[in-house]
Amino acid sequence: MITIKELSDDNLFTAGHTACPGCGVAMSIRNAIRVLGKDTVVYVPASCAVVFGTTFPYGAWKVPFFHTAFENTGACLSGMQAAFEKKGKKVTVVGFAGDGGTYDIGLQSMSGAAERNDDVLYICLDNEAYMNTGIQRSGGTPFGAWTTTTPVGNVVQGNRRFKKNLGDIVAAHEIPYYATLSIGQPLDFIRKVEKAKNMRGFRFLHMFTPCIPGWKMDPAKTVEVTKRAVQSGMWTLYEIENGDKRITYKPGKMKSVKDYLMMQGRFRHMSEEDIKKLQMWVCKKWNLHYKEKGAPDVCEILPPVEHHAVTEEHREMHGP
Amino acid sequence: MKKVITGDHAVAIGAKLCRVEVVPAFPITPQTLIIEHIADFVSDGDLDAKFLTMESEHSVMSAAAGASAAGARVFTATSSQGLAFMHEMLYATAPLRLPVVMANASRTLGGPPGIWCEYNDSMGARDSGWLQLYVEDNQEALDMVIQSFRIAEDKRVLLPVMPCLDGFVLTHTVEPVDIPEQEEVDSFLLPYEPDIILDPKRPAMIGTFMPSEYIMELRRQTAGAFESAKEVIRQINSEFAQKFGRDYGGLIDTYMMEDAHTALITMGTVTSTSREVVDELRRKGEKVGLIKLRFFRPFPSNELKKAVSHISALGVFDRSISYHGGGPVYNEVRSALYGMTMPVINHLAGIGGRDVTKEQIMKMFELTQKAGKGEKVNDISWHNTRGETN
Ligand SMILES: Cc1ncc(C[n+]2csc(CCOP(=O)(O)OP(=O)(O)O)c2C)c(N)n1
Ligand code: SF4
Ligand SMILES: [Mg+2]
Numbered sequence: 001m002i003t004i005k006e007l008s009d010d011n012l013f014t015a016g017h018t019a020c021p022g023c024g025v026a027m028s029i030r031n032a033i034r035v036l037g038k039d040t041v042v043y044v045p046a047s048c049a050v051v052f053g054t055t056f057p058y059g060a061w062k063v064p065f066f067h068t069a070f071e072n073t074g075a076c077l078s079g080m081q082a083a084f085e086k087k088g089k090k091v092t093v094v095g096f097a098g099d100g101g102t103y104d105i106g107l108q109s110m111s112g113a114a115e116r117n118d119d120v121l122y123i124c125l126d127n128e129a130y131m132n133t134g135i136q137r138s139g140g141t142p143f144g145a146w147t148t149t150t151p152v153g154n155v156v157q158g159n160r161r162f163k164k165n166l167g168d169i170v171a172a173h174e175i176p177y178y179a180t181l182s183i184g185q186p187l188d189f190i191r192k193v194e195k196a197k198n199m200r201g202f203r204f205l206h207m208f209t210p211c212i213p214g215w216k217m218d219p220a221k222t223v224e225v226t227k228r229a230v231q232s233g234m235w236t237l238y239e240i241e242n243g244d245k246r247i248t249y250k251p252g253k254m255k256s257v258k259d260y261l262m263m264q265g266r267f268r269h270m271s272e273e274d275i276k277k278l279q280m281w282v283c284k285k286w287n288l289h290y291k292e293k294g295a296p297d298v299c300e301i302l303p304p305v306e307h308h309a310v311t312e313e314h315r316e317m318h319g320p
Numbered sequence: 321m322k323k324v325i326t327g328d329h330a331v332a333i334g335a336k337l338c339r340v341e342v343v344p345a346f347p348i349t350p351q352t353l354i355i356e357h358i359a360d361f362v363s364d365g366d367l368d369a370k371f372l373t374m375e376s377e378h379s380v381m382s383a384a385a386g387a388s389a390a391g392a393r394v395f396t397a398t399s400s401q402g403l404a405f406m407h408e409m410l411y412a413t414a415p416l417r418l419p420v421v422m423a424n425a426s427r428t429l430g431g432p433p434g435i436w437c438e439y440n441d442s443m444g445a446r447d448s449g450w451l452q453l454y455v456e457d458n459q460e461a462l463d464m465v466i467q468s469f470r471i472a473e474d475k476r477v478l479l480p481v482m483p484c485l486d487g488f489v490l491t492h493t494v495e496p497v498d499i500p501e502q503e504e505v506d507s508f509l510l511p512y513e514p515d516i517i518l519d520p521k522r523p524a525m526i527g528t529f530m531p532s533e534y535i536m537e538l539r540r541q542t543a544g545a546f547e548s549a550k551e552v553i554r555q556i557n558s559e560f561a562q563k564f565g566r567d568y569g570g571l572i573d574t575y576m577m578e579d580a581h582t583a584l585i586t587m588g589t590v591t592s593t594s595r596e597v598v599d600e601l602r603r604k605g606e607k608v609g610l611i612k613l614r615f616f617r618p619f620p621s622n623e624l625k626k627a628v629s630h631i632s633a634l635g636v637f638d639r640s641i642s643y644h645g646g647g648p649v650y651n652e653v654r655s656a657l658y659g660m661t662m663p664v665i666n667h668l669a670g671i672g673g674r675d676v677t678k679e680q681i682m683k684m685f686e687l688t689q690k691a692g693k694g695e696k697v698n699d700i701s702w703h704n705t706r707g708e709t710n
Binding site: 035038039040041043050051054055056057059061062063064065066067068069071072074075076077078079082084086089091108109111112115117148268302 | 379380409
């Protein structure tokens, strides 16, 4: 495995792009491409990354870059890969798609490429909303979050649905590799990108990427926010390799979700009741994921998770 | 070698002869036979191509764009709802100058749903930047797939091309077709060698975000390529005629136009029936002629002007309606002939796959002749439709 020290810096995604300072998407792209190296061809669908990285006549990419539309990352990767294969060229074909371009409008195209097990690397940069169009809710937006289409009103406050479980959807395609990543855990990040690069077939890297204006947060805190997300269980780090799930990093002690929420303006309006609901969801997720109960001071003050299996509240959270 | 085959089969053989390298595919009637034949070629080892079973037409054109940008010769086929579903991607392929060739089996675009011939599918894509042509028979379908790649990949053009063939009338009807030898096609169509592709050895960014300071020049370049395409189409038509012995006339083809007083403009299979009608009317001493509009994009304004310069009335057949009153061909023709004083009238027929018979075409000539004599006829008539024709 390469170490951070050994990591080449060919500046394949150069400085001078116009992402907001502290942008988690830009940081993830930059670190991923360092591991992927020169023999990479990139597709980016409509998203912030197209605007901040490719506004003509400037361009931040020093590897071949392609863009056409929003909902077609999977299909474009498949087409590119087919051509390279036909021509006998060995390149890593990589897509960098947003959560909107993956959870929602691009789900079908991603699913097609995954189901065909096309030999491509799909990276989802999950900043939990449509940021490029000015912060609208996506299927990846967490419960309670403010976005411009889930405003904080007098009657309804923030997003009422819980974040879609994309990992299970992707893994259900029985692909060689699915992993979650966060720039707050750089060693784990590098290892997973390298591993995915060296595997064949459809590989999916799911990156947790804070957005400064979208999350209403301090641009100096990008890494810290990702760390707190993992400590609270809002984001978990794992990989599924040929069907076997493995937790790659487990925080020592579960922290209250409130610690995470309060760093971000998008959650600051949340009522105690809503925070409790979200905490309950996280505790259940923690339980399922780490096969152990969440921290007692966080989860046991709440009604036991099991009891919720049949309540109205559970229905509201998870559907009937 | 002559073979009795369907139009879809002819198209598939055409693609095979062009040694296409990547074929993303999705089924839709009446195009499906094309991709099924190609799947057979690939599975039997008769065609060395990547055949991709995509999950939608949007993904078909996305994969086509990706493969073309990566340097492959790409072919696919679609129809109607499928063409509509990939509409967004048609607009992506053209300005990026990706010379994909896609056959369109002309079919009604619902609702209400239907599967028979109408041009409202491809007409909706007329400003997407694709060259569009309409063929008359299965031979022309095969030949034009080959010519389409030559035109598309010509450095003066570099645009995607859409040969359209009438749904069922051609796609599912067998006709004898002369299949060219592979060596002949190889010497007519050389391997695709683009200058700019996605290649880590020479990195390029294709499809960058375009601010207003630059996008107009890009549109202008694309428009310029459409202009250049006219000469390229003529040249390739002549070259093809020399090599294979079949001359299609280029952008338009004319029949009995030299001394005609009245003429009709047709597209697709209706042209064959109309030729017979012209023969019959000529036997009665009536000076009628026929113009077959082969290319709708680029639109052959100059050729048309020249072809009709001496006639006294012109009828325009349309197989779809544009809701501005008449059909899209009518609109284009009138605009091309602006300044000419002769009456130009529109004949809507065959929409949704309704048969277009000799009687109807007779009626088209009759109305056009009346207009030519200064009698009052409506600008637009609906043929073989419930209610008044004119
Ligand atoms: C078909 C289509 N619909 C809508 C848009 C407008 N659009 C462009 S980017 C975008 C949001 C992208 O969100 P996401 O995929 O999450 O990427 P982000 O910008 O958040 O990184 C939208 C809605 C589009 N380009 N194409
Ligand atoms: S809006 Fe968010 S995702 Fe977009 S560039 Fe800024 S920080 Fe990055
Ligand atoms: Mg997003």
